[in-house]
Amino acid sequence: MTRQTIHAKGSEVISRIPKTQPFFLDEDIPLILDDIRAVLKSGRLILGPYTQQFEKDFQEYCGVKYAVAVSSCTSALEIVLRYFDVAGKEVILPTNTFIATANAVTYSAGKPVLTDIDPDTLCMCPDDMLRKMTPNTCGVIVVHIAGLIDPAIQRIRQVCRERGIFMIEDASHAHGATLSGEKAGNLGNAGCFSMYPTKVMTTSTGGMITTNDEGLAEYAVSLRHHGVG
Numbered sequence: 001m002t003r004q005t006i007h008a009k010g011s012e013v014i015s016r017i018p019k020t021q022p023f024f025l026d027e028d029i030p031l032i033l034d035d036i037r038a039v040l041k042s043g044r045l046i047l048g049p050y051t052q053q054f055e056k057d058f059q060e061y062c063g064v065k066y067a068v069a070v071s072s073c074t075s076a077l078e079i080v081l082r083y084f085d086v087a088g089k090e091v092i093l094p095t096n097t098f099i100a101t102a103n104a105v106t107y108s109a110g111k112p113v114l115t116d117i118d119p120d121t122l123c124m125c126p127d128d129m130l131r132k133m134t135p136n137t138c139g140v141i142v143v144h145i146a147g148l149i150d151p152a153i154q155r156i157r158q159v160c161r162e163r164g165i166f167m168i169e170d171a172s173h174a175h176g177a178t179l180s181g182e183k184a185g186n187l188g189n190a191g192c193f194s195m196y197p198t199k200v201m202t203t204s205t206g207g208m209i210t211t212n213d214e215g216l217a218e219y220a221v222s223l224r225h226h227g228v229g
Helices: 029-042 049-062 073-083 099-107 126-132 153-163 214-224
Strands: 004-007 013-016 066-070 090-094 111-115 137-143 166-170 190-194 207-211
Touching (some): 049 066, 049 207, 066 073, 073 166, 073 190, 073 207, 073 214, 099 111, 099 137, 111 126, 126 153, 153 166, 207 214
Parallel strands (some): 090 111, 166 190
Antiparallel strands (some): 004 013, 066 207, 190 207
16 A cells, blocks of 8 residues: 545645555566556457456356356446346345446346444344345345355355346456355355455456356357457
8 A cells, every 4th residue: 555645725634545556466467567568469458368368267266156246246236136137126235335336236126225234243234134025026146245245145055046036246346255164255156256356356457257057158258349259
């Protein structure tokens, strides 16, 4: 982190330390620039061999069958929600999350239903989740805040399985996080990751869908770029 100095009105000087700032090792920067140069020279700026390799590496790292790169985590969430056809139905999610989680439900014509959070974990309160469930509930989005996989995820997953509804992981903060040997992105029907500059892993922007559902993977590829593979 670097300290930034800003000038306020008059002679008062305020020092501000940013909460998040991308960091790259000095020895990594030339390697990154070499890859950027290769992409620029190739004439293909998106969905080329670098994206394909990234998907393969991410899929293997998370231990899932499929990984599909998209433009953002919001896009990832919306694609998954559209696959599960949430239009006119309720999707439960915790209050402690970025607005994009709820927005993705709204963009997919679903109704976001907010639950309280557990004061010990700052993640979804499973008891309140159960109270908020109705016959119109079609799924749950679990949010791994600050890289902490929701400690109640096994209970939440079991409830979803018993009710025949989906469970999506909003894993924007959770690249590489594990719980009992299981990696984030491989705990539900799908994982949605962010590659935004403030996240654990960044590609400047972008997102990733992880899943073991072949149908979802094919659907995501068909939607992410207007049907272009």
